[in-house]
Amino acid sequence: MNIFLSLILAALVLTLFYISSQRKKSRRKPSQHSQHVRDTGKLHKEKTPASSLAATPSAEAQRKAFLESYPVLTEVSYFPIAEGVSPRSTEDMSPEVREAVEQKITAIKPIPVNYLKLMNLLRNPESNPGEITSVTVTNPVFSARILRAVNSAYFNRPEKITSVGRAISLLGYNSVRALVLQETLNNVMPPGRADVYSKTWAHSAVVSVCSGHLGKNIFQFSEYEMGTMGLLHDIGKYFIDMLKPVGEGSAESPLLIREEQQYGINHACLGGMIAKNWQLSESIVKGIEYHHHPSFFPPESIPEPYMKQTFVICLSDLICKTLGYGANDEEKLPIRSEYYEMFKMRPDLEENVTPRLVKEIERAHVTVQSYIQAP
Numbered sequence: 001m002n003i004f005l006s007l008i009l010a011a012l013v014l015t016l017f018y019i020s021s022q023r024k025k026s027r028r029k030p031s032q033h034s035q036h037v038r039d040t041g042k043l044h045k046e047k048t049p050a051s052s053l054a055a056t057p058s059a060e061a062q063r064k065a066f067l068e069s070y071p072v073l074t075e076v077s078y079f080p081i082a083e084g085v086s087p088r089s090t091e092d093m094s095p096e097v098r099e100a101v102e103q104k105i106t107a108i109k110p111i112p113v114n115y116l117k118l119m120n121l122l123r124n125p126e127s128n129p130g131e132i133t134s135v136t137v138t139n140p141v142f143s144a145r146i147l148r149a150v151n152s153a154y155f156n157r158p159e160k161i162t163s164v165g166r167a168i169s170l171l172g173y174n175s176v177r178a179l180v181l182q183e184t185l186n187n188v189m190p191p192g193r194a195d196v197y198s199k200t201w202a203h204s205a206v207v208s209v210c211s212g213h214l215g216k217n218i219f220q221f222s223e224y225e226m227g228t229m230g231l232l233h234d235i236g237k238y239f240i241d242m243l244k245p246v247g248e249g250s251a252e253s254p255l256l257i258r259e260e261q262q263y264g265i266n267h268a269c270l271g272g273m274i275a276k277n278w279q280l281s282e283s284i285v286k287g288i289e290y291h292h293h294p295s296f297f298p299p300e301s302i303p304e305p306y307m308k309q310t311f312v313i314c315l316s317d318l319i320c321k322t323l324g325y326g327a328n329d330e331e332k333l334p335i336r337s338e339y340y341e342m343f344k345m346r347p348d349l350e351e352n353v354t355p356r357l358v359k360e361i362e363r364a365h366v367t368v369q370s371y372i373q374a375p
Contacts, residue, residue: 072324073350074350076349078333079331079332087266096264101265109188111188114135118135118180119180119181122173125223129169132168137164142179154370174360175368178208178367179371182368189238197238197328199327200238203327204327205231205368206325207231207234208231209227209357210316210320213356214315218345218352235275236268236274237271237328240265243263244263246262247261247262254333268292287306290302291313292333294335294339315352
């Protein structure tokens, strides 16, 4: 009986051992199908990087190709500034010039309430689109021009846009803000004068986009606030020739100096005074007044709260002129090296110009051109 039980136990042990050994073999030896899948995957992984590199250029190659498309960014021809030459500030104006300028400024019409309200709404990305639309449609002529602009051949849209709210959404707040400026000028300037400055307006529109982009990316400023400063930076140019000439300007001098020689004030100071008379914010007033300072004066010449904003506008103005979007003057004034050193930046325009920024600038310019062409 004991022998019989011993034989049964021995047979059971052998059976369990055999089953265990078979399981181990099956785990060590994959099936032909699974082995083929793994081998194929391995080959695919080994080949993928090479094929991807061949199909997609590296970031460095893309950057190089982009800069080759815009050689002007690396070969900027700056207007020479003679040693010791610098524009006056508002404090340096003679009492006679100041009095004459203030009289002219008070004669300029104020910004219409609806346009000012619309401008403020477009400065805030959180503004209610419905409220923006409701303010816009109170001006049928402006609404019609926006619709004609968004449906123009410049955009080549597959379907006609009939909603003002939809048009504003497609054009974007930055572009619509530039259109509001043009309508504002049409209302505050004598009839027919605004059209003379269409190139200045187009320049202001692209500087607005550039200022918003650089302000956000370099200093984390509000894109919309910086965009408004950029849009209004040359406002003085629209009104300076309404002043009485006091002399002759020298062609060898920068524009700001020529203006002072002719009128006793430059467009930057005049623009700041106009913005103040329109009761715009202090940051906008100072941004306009000092926007050429980085080309002539060290950083400490600008009040600290406005230094970075002023630098952004000056740099944006230079970039847009370099790309071919200048105003009535094409002068490209260099920015003093102290500003680049202070903000730890290289003094190269190409460092801050990206394909995305160029695309935004081109879009703003096209929007303005489509609006100008709209009947």
